[in-house]
Amino acid sequence: MxxxxxxxxxxxxxxxxxxxxxxxxxxxxxxxxxxxxxxxxxxxxxxxxxxxxxxxxxxxxxxxxxxxxxxxxxxxxxxxxxxxxxxxxxxxxxxxxxxxxxxxxxxxxxxxxxxxxxxxxxxxxxxxxxxxxxxxxxxxxxxxxxxxxxxxxxxxxxxxxxxxxxxxxxxxxxxxxxxxxxSFQLALGSNMDETIQSLNAKSRRKKYRAQIRKLEAAGGFDHIRPIPQSEQQALLETFFRQKAARFATGGLPNVFQPAETQAFFHLLLESDRGSSDVPLELHAIRLKGEHEGKIAAIAGLSRKGDHVICQFGSIDESLLPDASPGELLFWLVIERSALTGAALFDFGIGDQDYKRRWCTMKSExxxxxxxxxxxxxxxxxxxxxxxxxxxxxxxxxxxxxxxxxxxxxxxxxxxxxxxx
Structure with a gap:
């Protein structure tokens, strides 16, 4: 026709x-x-x-x-x-x-x-x-x-x-x-055991326990979950600083540097209506002991129904790199997503080694x-x-x-x- x-x-x-x-x-x-x-x-x-x-x-x-x-x-x-x-x-x-x-x-x-x-x-x-x-x-x-x-x-x-x-x-x-x-995704089970069955579960658990031991030996840590707005906004500023350092080390332009881009993410944090659909929420690893109060890793997540997307992440490379706090944070947010009924954890676009280690699905x-x-x-x-x-x-x-x-x-x- x-x-x-x-x-x-x-x-x-x-x-x-x-x-x-x-x-x-x-x-x-x-x-x-x-x-x-x-x-x-x-x-x-x-x-x-x-x-x-x-x-x-x-x-x-x-x-x-x-x-x-x-x-x-x-x-x-x-x-x-x-x-x-x-x-x-x-x-x-x-x-x-x-x-x-x-x-x-x-x-x-x-x-x-x-x-x-x-x-x-x-x-x-x-x-x-x-x-x-x-x-x-x-x-x-x-x-x-x-x-x-x-x-x-x-x-x-x-x-x-x-x-x-x-x-x-x-x-x-x-x-x-x-x-x-x-883009790379991981199908979620009802808990972490079901979720990692499709991965090398034994190796995954061994690595997770090793990360916990190393962080506990340095004084321990807290998994910061969705928190009051003022703390979320401060955590976002920490992310911008960590990401700027990471880009500088890699010789890359800082795509998060423009003031309007930073204002956009700050405004997204304020858009949470308290429903199951969340435009943006921040999670982090906060250290105790010798690095008391320092933020070792941050992840920004969005959720729509049973679909969780990791929008961005950052690490402080000077803080306990042998413990891989960024990788540990992924475990924690994936586990929380599974336990709260999500069916798909999405690492977003771009082919990177850590995504391939976690993901069983690839979307063109x-x-x-x-x-x-x-x-x-x-x-x-x-x-x-x-x-x-x-x-x-x-x-x-x-x-x-x-x-x-x-x-x-x-x-x-x-x-x-x-x-x-």
């Missing part, structure tokens, strides 16, 4: 900004055998908060597209928004929370806060996911292009798992490329790329070329190790240093 896009009389309706000035928004509709699929692009979050929170309650949808997560980013960064609301026969079908950033010569419409998201799905109703395959991919692509063309040059949705929890992603038929990074991610204007075609080709190059490098262990050594030695120019 060829796409037949129609523009309603309100194709470019206007919202009122807080200052009273009109804000244009795109709107387009597609007539299909299943009914009318329409999309509207909003430039503010507030008008769609009710629909947003309704869709985010579905456990299939990523917590990174949740209202509170996106609101914290928008409040601290202020990029133009292009929030795509889809409705099928008048009923809420999906929401793509997008912001627009300029990358060199092109404007990219991407998921809000993409720089710090580990898994992006967008927000889709269960009913729409069930019938998504019945829509023409050409029609859906053209519909998004018509609605977003006035806002950006390229629709770029990164780190999207095309298969997630037994379901195919509703946008899987759109043009995409496999991301150079996968893809980047969906839909050019909206001529500049977007060039940007999409550039994105594909860069991604293929990164994948080639990461697929060659010797070449990747060489680049890592050069980066650590400071041989690679600062502008070229990044996690990839």
């Amino acid at each position: 060829r796409a037949q896009i129609r523009h309603d009389a309100m194709a470019f309706a206007e919202e009122k900004s807080t200052a009273g000035a009109p804000i244009p928004r795109g709107r387009a509709a597609l007539d299909t055998p299943l009914g009318t699929l329409s999309v509207t692009v909003h430039n503010r979050m507030a008008p769609v908060e009710r629909v947003w929170r309704q869709l985010e309650s579905d456990p299939w949808n990523s917590l990174h597209q949740g209202y509170d997560w996106c609101h914290a980013w928008v409040e601290t960064h202020g990029n133009p928004l292009a929030i795509v609301e889809g409705r099928l026969n008048g009923e809420s079908a999906f929401l793509l929370p997008l912001e627009v950033e300029r990358h060199y010569f092109a404007r990219s419409a991407q998921f809000i806060g993409s720089a710090f998201t580990n898994f992006n799905s967008g927000l889709f109703s269960a009913a729409f996911r069930r019938c998504a395959e019945d829509f023409s991919s050409e029609g859906l692509q053209t519909l998004l292009m018509e609605a977003l063309r006035g806002h950006a040059d390229l629709l770029s949705l990164s780190n999207v798992p095309l298969d997630w929890r037994g379901e195919r992603h509703p946008l899987a038929a759109l043009p995409h490329i496999r991301n150079q990074n996968a 991610h893809h980047d969906i790329l839909v050019p909206l204007r001529p500049a977007g075609h060039v940007a999409a080709m550039t994105h594909r070329s860069v991604t293929r190059t990164k994948s080639l490098i990461k697929g060659n262990a010797h070449l990747y190790a060489l680049i890592q050594r050069l980066r650590a030695q400071g041989t690679i120019a600062p502008a070229a240093r990044s996690e990839d």
Whole structure:
């Protein structure tokens, strides 16, 4: 079926900004055998908060597209928004929370806060996911292009798992490329014994007991769990200091250094509504004895239903490195997640040795790329070329190790240093 896009009389309706000035928004509709699929692009979050929170309650949808997560980013960064609301026969079908950033010569419409998201799905109703395959991919692509063309040059949705929890992603038929990074997960049992059965359980327990003995010999430790806001905020500042030292040692740029990034994470801590879904909570190993009060390791976790994601972690390399406090903290937070009913512990994107030691599952991610204007075609080709190059490098262990050594030695120019 060829796409037949129609523009309603309100194709470019206007919202009122807080200052009273009109804000244009795109709107387009597609007539299909299943009914009318329409999309509207909003430039503010507030008008769609009710629909947003309704869709985010579905456990299939990523917590990174949740209202509170996106609101914290928008409040601290202020990029133009292009929030795509889809409705099928008048009923809420999906929401793509997008912001627009300029990358060199092109404007990219991407998921809000993409720089710090580990898994992006967008927000889709269960009913729409069930019938998504019945829509023409050409029609859906053209519909998004018509609605977003006035806002950006390229629709770029990164780190999207095309298969997630037994379901195919509703946008899987759109043009995409496999991301150079996968994510790593561990399936959880009802307790730690069940959880580590799929690993080398005997070796794991032996290592855990050795870590405990070493820390007890130095005076012991406390596992700091969710604590009052003021202490959480202070612990976050400690994380920023530890991470800055770690990046400096590795010759890497500190992605947590910008003031707006730090403000975003501070605001996330304040977004906890006391429910089982938590945007961000901090855990830490605090030492006793000769290192009384010192923080040896920190982990930042998010939870959506039975899915726990480790957003970040840090260690103080000067404090009892032989005891591996960072590894011990992973054991403690994984155990707590299992005991509180979580089914999946997610270490996020990026291939690192410690993730492979813990994880039994690997999820491929893809980047969906839909050019909206001529500049977007060039940007999409550039994105594909860069991604293929990164994948080639990461697929060659010797070449990747060489680049890592050069980066650590400071041989690679600062502008070229990044996690990839």
